[in-house]
Amino acid sequence: MTIPALTAQGLSKAYGSKSAVIEASLTLRAGEITCLLGPSGCGKSTLLRLIAGLETPDAGLVAAGERRLSGPEGVVPPEARGVGLVFQDYALFPHMTAEQNVAFGLRTLPSGLRKARAREMLEAVQLGGRGGAWPNALSGGEQQRVALARALARRPEILLLDEPFSGLDAHLKGEVRLWLTDALRAAGAAVLIVTHDAREALLMADELVLMHAGRIIQSGAPRACYLDPASPEAARLLGEVNLIDGVIASGQARTPFGDIPAPGLADGPAVVMVRPEGLRLSDQGASATVAQVRFGGGYHEVQVQAGQQRVHMHLSGNAPAEGQAVSLTIDPELAKVFPGLRVT
Ligand code: ADP
Ligand code: MG
Numbered sequence: 001m002t003i004p005a006l007t008a009q010g011l012s013k014a015y016g017s018k019s020a021v022i023e024a025s026l027t028l029r030a031g032e033i034t035c036l037l038g039p040s041g042c043g044k045s046t047l048l049r050l051i052a053g054l055e056t057p058d059a060g061l062v063a064a065g066e067r068r069l070s071g072p073e074g075v076v077p078p079e080a081r082g083v084g085l086v087f088q089d090y091a092l093f094p095h096m097t098a099e100q101n102v103a104f105g106l107r108t109l110p111s112g113l114r115k116a117r118a119r120e121m122l123e124a125v126q127l128g129g130r131g132g133a134w135p136n137a138l139s140g141g142e143q144q145r146v147a148l149a150r151a152l153a154r155r156p157e158i159l160l161l162d163e164p165f166s167g168l169d170a171h172l173k174g175e176v177r178l179w180l181t182d183a184l185r186a187a188g189a190a191v192l193i194v195t196h197d198a199r200e201a202l203l204m205a206d207e208l209v210l211m212h213a214g215r216i217i218q219s220g221a222p223r224a225c226y227l228d229p230a231s232p233e234a235a236r237l238l239g240e241v242n243l244i245d246g247v248i249a250s251g252q253a254r255t256p257f258g259d260i261p262a263p264g265l266a267d268g269p270a271v272v273m274v275r276p277e278g279l280r281l282s283d284q285g286a287s288a289t290v291a292q293v294r295f296g297g298g299y300h301e302v303q304v305q306a307g308q309q310r311v312h313m314h315l316s317g318n319a320p321a322e323g324q325a326v327s328l329t330i331d332p333e334l335a336k337v338f339p340g341l342r343v344t
Contacts, residue, residue: 002029002030003065003066004027004028004029004065004190005028005029005030005064005065005157005158005189005190006027006028006051006062006063006064006158006190006192007025007026007027007061007062007063008024008025008026008027008047008050008051008060008061008062009025009060009061009062009063010023010024010025010059010060010061011023011024011025011047011050011051011057011059011060011061011062012024012057012058012059012060013043013046013050013055013057013058014058019214020043020046020214021043021046021047021050021057021214022043022213022214022215023059023060023215024043024047024060024211024214024215024216025060025216026192026209026216026219028158028190028191028192029190029207030157030188030189030190031185031188031189031190032190032191032206032207033181033184033185033191033193033204033205033206033207034190034191034192034193034205034206034207034208034209035192035193035194035195035200035201035204035205035207035208035209036048036192036193036194036195036209036211037195037196037197037198037201037208037209037210037211037237037238038196038210038211038212038237039196039212039237040196042211042212042213042214043211043213043214044162044194044196044211045162045194047211048160048162048192048194050062050070051070051083051160051192052078052081052083052085052160053069053070053075053076053077053078053081053083054078055075056070056072056074056075057070057071057072058072059072060072062075064081064082064083064157064158069081081158082154082156082157082158083156083157083158083159083160084151084152084154084156084158084159084160084189085151085159085160085161085162086144086147086148086151086159086160086161086162086164087161087162087163087164088162088163088164088166088167091135091143092135092143092146092147092150093135094134094135094136096135097131097132097133097134098122098127098130098131098132098133098134098135098138098142098146099115099118099119099122099131099132100118101135101146101147101150102118102121102122102146102149102150102153103115103117103118103153104150105150105151105153105154106118106153106154117153118131118149118153119131121149121150121152121153122146122149124149124152124183125145125146125148125149125152125179125183126145126179127142127145127146127149130142139172140167140168140169140172141168141169141172141175141176144164144165144167144168144176145176145179148161148164148180148183152183152187152189155187156189157189157190158189158190158191158192159184159187159189159190159191159192160191160192160194161191161192161193161194162194163194163195163196164180164193165177165195165197165200166195173200177200177203177204181204193205198237198238198239199239201222201238202222202226202238202239205222206221207219207220207221208220208221208222208225210225210234210237210238212233212234212237217230217231217233217234217237218230218231218234225238226238226239226275227333227334227336228336229273229336231338232271232273232338232342232343235273235336239275240275240276240312241273241274241275241276242273242274242275242276242279242311242312243271243272243273243342244256244257244271244272244273244274244309244311245269245270245271245272245309245341245342246269246270246271246272246337247267247268247269247270248262248265248266248267248268248269248270248337248339249267250267251263251264251265253265253270253272253337255272255286255309255330256286256288256306256307256309257274257279257286257288257304257306257309257311257328257330258279258285258286258328258329258330259286259330260272260330260332260335260337261332262337265337265339266339268339268340269339269340269341270337270338270339270340271337271338271340271341271342272330272335272336272337272338273335273336273337273338274311274330274334274335275334275335276301276311276312276313276314277313277314277334278330278331278333278334278335279304279311279313279328279329279330279331280313280328280329280330280331281315281320281326281327281328282327282328282329283327284327284329285327285328285329286306286327286328286329287306287325287326287327288304288305288306288325288326288327288328289304289305289306289323289324289325289326290302290303290304290305290320290321290322290323290324290325290326291303291304291305291310291322292322293319293320293321293322295319296314298316299314299315299316300314300315300316300319301313301314302314302315302319302320304326304328306328313328
């Protein structure tokens with residue numbers, strides 16, 4: 001394995017008595033997109049600011065390759081790090097054209113080269129013809145592309161983006177996201193994208209880092225995190241889940257909605273996490289009653305009740321009727337057993 005482009009180790013930061021980031025570690029690799037996913041207020045932006053050098057950590061280290069960038073003793077300032085930053089509200093300078101905005105970061109180059117490089121970057125973000133436009137004449141998506149061109153123009157080895165799509169309309173997001181992923185991979189930088197949107201993170205990330213209440217609770221490939229979450233919190237961060245109270249007995253986890261294997265786990269109570277698409281109607285399964293059916297576009301969202309517990313499932317094709325008796329099985333690939341009682 002190559003040395004990571006950036007390593008953050010044991011980073012902590014408190015504001016007064018409030019811990020914003022607690023012992024957070026992550027690595028970024030050249031040519032890879034890492035997505036930091038967590039709910040609002042969990043400490044994502046603080047962690048990004050610590051990595052960028054905009055904040056001094058109370059404890060922990062940041063290093064780029066072998067070069068130490070931050071520790072409690074001080075920080076190398078952002079502009080001396082070869083780190084590019086793009087923020088949601090990282091507004092363009094309104095009194096400069098798109099091209100001047102991009103050229104702004106290249107002040108150390110001779111002016112001829114600077115112009116050429118700014119044009120090249122605008123072309124790379126497919127705004128080749130818009131260099132003379134003022135920011136207020138550009139759409140939100142175009143402005144964000146100019147901000148990205150400005151960050152990429154300096155050829156940073158590390159690029160940090162904080163919620164880069166949250167200012168964009170829903171219909172623009174998908175388009176800008178596709179384009180951005182390609183552009184970032186082509187640039188070969190080590191990229192960290194902060195987001196609170198699970199779908200966005202799953203679609204873009206090579207590596208996913210999940211954050212909850214100031215701590216990193218899991219990292220890994222998107223599919224691995226989705227199918228094998230480290231905890232019910234990690235499972236919840238990545239999308240809708242059912243958390244079902246069950247019991248482990250003789251290597252099987254039993255729930256009112258079906259049983260799944262729980263090899264090697266001691267007998268006792270358990271929380272069984274099942275994704276909505278992991279519940280199936282079957283001829284021979286656990287008996288339950290359909291409580292509610294809603295049309296969700298490509299699928300039906302169906303609420304099913306058994307005893308005191310209710311789950312929701314996603315069914316494509318024909319949906320059962322409300323009040324109908326059904327039988328269910330759980331796909332063990334889309335479920336996970338957590339021994340112990342439910343915490344929340
Ligand atoms: P996120 O980006 O995940 O929404 P933040 O990193 O912005 O979360 O914030 C994490 C916590 O730290 C929040 O409780 C926030 O109020 C607090 N916080 C962030 N920045 C500051 C600051 N400069 N001063 C005081 N509290 C802060
Ligand atoms: Mg934030």
